[in-house]
Amino acid sequence: VRKYIPTFDAHFPDEDRTAAIQHLLQSNYWTSDKKVDKFERKFSARLGRSFATMTNSGSSALLAAIYAMGWKPGDRIITPAVTFPTAISPLLWFGLVPVLVDVDDTLNIDPQKMEDSIKAVGGVEGAVIPHTLGNPVDPQVWDFFSRAVEDCCDALGSTINGQQCGTFGTVSCFSFYPAHHITTIEGGMAVSRSSAMAEQIRQFVNWGRACWCRPGSDNSCGKRHESVVDGIPWDHKYEFVSAGGNFKPGFDIQGLIGLRQLDREEEYRERRGKNHATITKAIEPASDLIRTVVSLPGSHPNWFGYPIGLAKQDRKEVIANLEQAGVGTRLIFGGNMGRHRFLDGRFIAPIALTKSDEVMRGWFVVACNHTVSLEEAQYIGDTVRWAVTG
Numbered sequence: 493v494r495k496y497i498p499t500f501d502a503h504f505p506d507e508d509r510t511a512a513i514q515h516l517l518q519s520n521y522w523t524s525d526k527k528v529d530k531f532e533r534k535f536s537a538r539l540g541r542s543f544a545t546m547t548n549s550g551s552s553a554l555l556a557a558i559y560a561m562g563w564k565p566g567d568r569i570i571t572p573a574v575t576f577p578t579a580i581s582p583l584l585w586f587g588l589v590p591v592l593v594d595v596d597d598t599l600n601i602d603p604q605k606m607e608d609s610i611k612a613v614g615g616v617e618g619a620v621i622p623h624t625l626g627n628p629v630d631p632q633v634w635d636f637f638s639r640a641v642e643d644c645c646d647a648l649g650s651t652i653n654g655q656q657c658g659t660f661g662t663v664s665c666f667s668f669y670p671a672h673h674i675t676t677i678e679g680g681m682a683v684s685r686s687s688a689m690a691e692q693i694r695q696f697v698n699w700g701r702a703c704w705c706r707p708g709s710d711n712s713c714g715k716r717h718e719s720v721v722d723g724i725p726w727d728h729k730y731e732f733v734s735a736g737g738n739f740k741p742g743f744d745i746q747g748l749i750g751l752r753q754l755d756r757e758e759e760y761r762e763r764r765g766k767n768h769a770t771i772t773k774a775i776e777p778a779s780d781l782i783r784t785v786v787s788l789p790g791s792h793p794n795w796f797g798y799p800i801g802l803a804k805q806d807r808k809e810v811i812a813n814l815e816q817a818g819v820g821t822r823l824i825f826g827g828n829m830g831r832h833r834f835l836d837g838r839f840i841a842p843i844a845l846t847k848s849d850e851v852m853r854g855w856f857v858v859a860c861n862h863t864v865s866l867e868e869a870q871y872i873g874d875t876v877r878w879a880v881t882g
């Protein structure tokens with residue numbers, strides 16, 4: 493058992509490091525190239541979706557996805573109060589109005605409160621919805637929207653009723669930051685089944701240009717000099733069709749690392765599942781003091797972390813004792829996002845965010861990730877039980 497078990501951690505073995513260095517030594521052009529292409533193809537195939545665009549982070553994937561939705565300033569967009577900040581900030585940048593909805597015992601958006609909130613505001617244009625900590629959202633939720641962004645940053649490998657998270661949204665976004673199910677150091681992916689949507693995303697992350705050549709290559713379309721801009725013969729490579737930015741992955745080695753990590757994803761998932769089950773068993777005797785998350789029937793979460801809710805005890809004290817004993821802790825995103833300064837006066841919440849407040853006051857997360865051994869999972873569970881029972 494390690495002296496300190498971080499809540500989130502990456503498995504980045506020597507063979508991945510060596511392969512990355514070899515790739516750097518062999519290439520003249522380090523930015524995104526063939527390995528990123530291959531990773532995009534493998535990732536979309538893994539989800540059974542036609543298109544995937546790699547970005548420099550999950551946040552950039554969310555930004556690009558929200559851009560591609562084509563929502564107009566003033567449009568109301570549903571999102572749960574318990575979510576990651578960068579799933580909300582782009583809404584503000586595009587002049588959209590977040591409609592915050594409370595979560596339920598799954599820690600995901602509450603479907604009934606969502607429906608009531610939509611009615612209360614007289615309709616919405618779409619949604620941005622995460623699967624909190626890998627726990628799949630009720631599939632019926634997606635039926636309410638013609639366009640919705642699915643935040644799967646914590647949910648690679650989770651399924652519900654046999655359907656993968658990452659196949660519910662109009663666009664589904666992933667993060668490969670080291671805390672996540674697989675890592676590319678930093679990185680993200682926006683996945684969709686619509687070529688029009690994928691094209692918008694690709695253009696947005698590539699400086700807004702029409703051309704789809706990778707950096708360092710030219711004329712992949714074979715028609716580079718046949719382009720015309722406002723009647724002037726022009727170079728397709730410099731034809732700008734979207735108010736984009738540069739959100740591309742920085743290095744081709746990120747693609748290479750992603751390919752290798754994806755090969756191990758199943759093995760990682762199995763370990764997370766076993767760790768989760770071990771912790772569940774260890775804390776069971778303290779079930780009157782600990783609240784755990786409800787998963788919907790038919791769901792198989794690939795747990796991002798192990799969420800613990802305290803029924804009575806002071807969280808600060810419990811966390812201090814856990815940290816002292818070497819069990820790393822994290823809070824759940826920002827708790828109730830409506831309470832954070834960046835959203836001051838910039839959202840609507842037609843229904844009280846009661847459960848989100850409970851998450852903010854009394855919940856935290858411990859590790860069950862794939863770097864945790866079974867012995868460590870047992871230690872985490874036993875230590876949590878000890879910390880709450882005193």
Ligand SMILES: Cc1ncc(COP(=O)(O)O)c(C=O)c1O
Pocket residue numbers: 549550551552575576578579622643644645646666667668669671679680
């Ligand atoms: C649910 C969720 N969405 C979005 C993000 C943002 O991803 P990134 O850190 O790659 O920008 C995170 C990050 O951890 C996340 O947990």
